[in-house]
Structures are given as C-alpha cells and as structure tokens.
Amino acid sequence: MSDGKNLDARMEMLQAFAVETPLDDPELLFAGVIEKIKMLQYKAGLPSDFSHYKISEGDLQRTVVAVSSDPAALNFPIPPELIRSIGEKIVRLEVKN
Incomplete structure (x- = not known):
C-alpha cells in the first residue's frame, strides 16, 4: 500500500x-x-466474547461459506482459511458435532 x-x-x-x-x-x-x-x-449490551453461543464445527463451517459468499466479498475477498482462523480465535472452538 x-x-x-x-x-x-x-x-x-x-x-x-x-x-x-x-x-x-x-x-x-x-x-x-x-x-x-x-x-x-x-x-449495545453485547457479550465480550462468543462463548455463550455454543458454536459447533458445523456452525463455523457455515459461517465460512456465508462470509465467503457475502456480496461484500466481491470487493473485499477474504480467503476461507483466514475466515476460519479468525472464527476459531473468536469462538475458541470446542468441537461439538
């Protein structure tokens, strides 16, 4: 830049x-x-993290697909690996299949 x-x-x-x-x-x-x-x-009364949402592995995968296919992704693409990495850091994923 x-x-x-x-x-x-x-x-x-x-x-x-x-x-x-x-x-x-x-x-x-x-x-x-x-x-x-x-x-x-x-x-806004939002929680400081996402731990109480009980996000599963499947939920995380659906999030990756949703973010990747969002119309904003046309102008601001984010690699799926990065979306997943961010999601795992935010959620501190405990796999619940």
Missing part, C-alpha cells in the same frame, strides 16, 4: 470512529479504534 493510500485509510478510520490520536502512531490509532468498538459493544 502506498503512503498516500495508507494515510487516507487512517484518516477514514479516525473519522469513522471519532478517534483523536496522532496519524504517525499506528498502534495508538488501532488502540483507539478497538476501544471505540468495545465501548459500542458494551453500550
């Missing part, structure tokens, strides 16, 4: 999440965005 596009992406992220932090410190930028997302999650 070129510096100009990277700067544009940072500006969009700052504006979208109303984060006030220096553009030259990516760690502060992402920490601010993560904090905003966690606060939104809390205010």
Whole structure:
C-alpha cells in the first residue's frame, strides 16, 4: 500500500470512529479504534466474547461459506482459511458435532 493510500485509510478510520490520536502512531490509532468498538459493544449490551453461543464445527463451517459468499466479498475477498482462523480465535472452538 502506498503512503498516500495508507494515510487516507487512517484518516477514514479516525473519522469513522471519532478517534483523536496522532496519524504517525499506528498502534495508538488501532488502540483507539478497538476501544471505540468495545465501548459500542458494551453500550449495545453485547457479550465480550462468543462463548455463550455454543458454536459447533458445523456452525463455523457455515459461517465460512456465508462470509465467503457475502456480496461484500466481491470487493473485499477474504480467503476461507483466514475466515476460519479468525472464527476459531473468536469462538475458541470446542468441537461439538
């Protein structure tokens, strides 16, 4: 990614999440965005993790298919392996077939 596009992406992220932090410190930028997302999650009454959903191996596989076939995937494709990896980290999957 070129510096100009990277700067544009940072500006969009700052504006979208109303984060006030220096553009030259990516760690502060992402920490601010993560904090905003966690606060939104809390205010919406959502759990901090997905453990209470009891997601099975089959559920995870259906999620991979759903994310891969979502219309947004045409412009922002994510490899199925990455979707699965993220899902396993979020859910801390205990296989329940």
